[in-house]
């Protein structure tokens with residue numbers, strides 16, 4: 035491995051020696067390494083081409099949007115060109131990318147209202163910064179990525195070939211998803227029908243994809259693999275899915291997985307405050323559905339993958355995808371109860 039990492043790195047920086055490298059295991063899809071050299075550190079990523087078969091589209095979206103943001107005073111990772119001038123290195127069939135390393139802290143959830151407001155406002159600014167990006171230049175790297183209706187039907191499809199053992203273990207979760215589809219069907223259809231406008235969005239805004247300084251001030255958002263046309267609801271929902279969870283999506287003890295209302299409200303107020311200048315009426319009216327929508331979708335994805343014998347997400351133990359699905363379901367259940375009791379849904 036060491037030799038391969040050095041070879042790939044030298045395609046970007048001929049002659050430069052790696053002092054040390056280490057795997058970073060935050061993502062569920064790509065393989066990521068921190069590279070240390072005598073004159074600077076880098077992030078090297080081996081792209082998952084099963085998940086991203088259309089790798090050139092991914093690179094197009096990623097390079098264009100990150101360049102645009104950096105050029106417009108909204109700093110994010112900078113990708114480095116290899117010796118032929120490509121922002122990637124091809125080794126056989128495999129694509130690698132190298133970017134600058136930003137010294138930072140990675141959080142997997144938000145634990146203070148101050149950070150929640152900051153992240154909410156930051157996401158609003160991020161969407162604002164991309165308002166004038168030419169959306170037609172973006173390609174659909176994963177078709178139907180946030181098509182929740184399709185995600186649900188894929189999940190239903192997975193029930194057909196699942197093992198009886200897994201079906202039994204997932205029984206309660208399956209019932210929950212089947213009986214709660216109706217709670218998000220309306221907003222999911224409105225997104226598909228573009229009653230909710232298509233915008234340039236990130237599509238994977240979990241808190242783990244944001245970098246903070248040591249005082250928990252947000253520095254930037256990373257992981258542009260799924261930047262595509264989509265809805266702001268997906269970004270808002272995904273940030274809260276991890277941000278307003280008192281634990282993480284990996285938590286086995288469900289008593290630790292609770293919906294943090296204060297974090298949720300602080301985030302939402304700050305987001306809407308920043309985004310109200312561009313949000314449409316439909317967006318403003320329905321933004322409170324962002325979180326249950328994305329929780330439902332993510333639960334369908336995790337549970338569907340569990341029933342498909344873990345063919346998509348990286349897993350390290352037997353029932354990990356079931357654990358992940360259950361955390362999403364527990365949160366969704368609490369969020370739905372909260373929304374029912376809340377009179378004022380608009381922030």
Ligand code: GN1
Pocket residue numbers: 060061062063064085237238240257259260283332
């Ligand atoms: C995957 O690999 P990572 O952590 O960036 C997934 C997201 C999920 C997330 C769940 C391309 O993202 O959609 O929300 O796991 N990315 C893809 O943790 O499927």
Ligand code: MG
Pocket residue numbers: 061063238257259260
């Ligand atoms: Mg990602």
